[in-house]
Amino acid sequence: MLSISQASNCLSCVEWLPSESGPSVVQYKKIGFQDKSFIDFLENVLNKLDNKIHESTNKNLTLSLDSNNVSISSFKYDKSISIKEKIDWYESIFLGPYVLKNYDIYYYPLEPISSEVLVIYIDKQIKKNILKSCEKHGFRLKHLSIDIFSANSSLNMYNVPNDNYILWKIGKNKKHSILFFKDKNFSNYIDFNLFKNIEILQSIGTEEYTEELISIIEHIVSYQKIKSLDYDFYNQIYVYQTKNNYDLLKKISMINSNKITVMDIGSKFLNKNLKNKISYNLLSFNENGNSLEGIDV
């Protein structure tokens, strides 16, 4: 199984084999990536990996895209109108023919928490280029996900999160993303810039939770101890990053080790010899989590 996750100009690639004791990694590598059109992207990847290995293993592939390669949006709806009817309205009045013609559109209702639908568009041409490259090199694309959503799969595989948890991605250029799960249901997606203050770029999900989440993050990045009052709202914060400077992450993880967990896929999946010692340069591999969907680890 070949697993690739894209974070900006870097592809984190892992090749693993199923074994009785769980997935057994045979090689992993970070590879530079420039062509965002994904035209024959596998050519570059396979040239840089040890091909003696992947030519003998099964040719399944999973890919996680940087969220900049898709568009994420949402709309609210009235529960008295059927959701299919509302999607028809949204497509004909709001999206229009250009988007319908050129993008594959996915709708994820956030029920039962809110009457809002998360909408994800992916350019059909990008998807076509990905599939074409897979076909050319004899790979079967099994799963195609998006960065933090794929990291959530890693989290569920290795950390077994509680009912209410926050997944926090520290990205490049001070851009951060958050997923919040309430009673194990996906509830909020927030993108924000973290300069002196938090500048929300996009917020999907109930406003009440958004305010609460931003207030928690503001509190943490001021390096204060977490307020015990917040424990009713969430049980745990899981954090990882895809950028190279680890200062912020290290400071955050020192605030309260019980409530903040750095997602350490390095010692759990990639190299078990690391023995729970966090290898910060492997944190971007958390976004290869969609490769582990449905696998018993």
Added chain:
Amino acid sequence: MFDLNLINNPGLQKFNKNEDKLENNNKNKVKDYKEKELENKNSNSSKKFFIIIFFVVIVLSVLTLSYRSNFIIDSNNINTYNLSLSKVLNLVDQNQKKINLNLIDLHKNELSIDFKCNDLETFYNLLDLISLEINDKVKGYNIQNSHILNIRIPWKIKKKSNFNIDFLNEELNDLKMGFKQEIYKDKLIIVSDLSKIINFIKVLIDINLIHNFKIEIKQVESLPNSLNIFQVIVE
């Protein structure tokens, strides 16, 4: 745990766990309903008759309304849209260097104009100016640094029996529009730069023949973009 997989078929997806429960509940409800339906089968035959009558009445009403709405577009709006088209084409012409025109298409029910703007300022200016002319018939999309404008106007093709492609060809020859034209398989093919093509459309509006032909305008793809040569197919 939810699964976000963009290899699945697009459209409505299952996401949260409780929805599965809801769906199971719904399945159970369907099951219960079916059992009850079997029990009540005999008493329902008269209801079915009224449902069929009701359905026929609804279908007839929808057909009548749809015919009337087409008629309303036809009689009231066509002249307004001709005028709007002229103004929109002027804007496209004036901003040629700031946009990449994908398509102008005058078809049976709809007139479509699609183009990309080179920068956000042009995008918002044109969105503003065009919406002044045609209100919500223009839509703008900012997707991954592409600034796209789509125009959709209701349109009608009503062929005048006494004016066919050959007559149009002769008329254009007389007018000396300054572009290459020829008839191929009952279609008039014109190749020229955008300004001359926009001029051609405006002439058709002026001589009241714009609704007489299907017209498709596209950039000639085999040439470099910088040449900005367009092909028109009139039929």
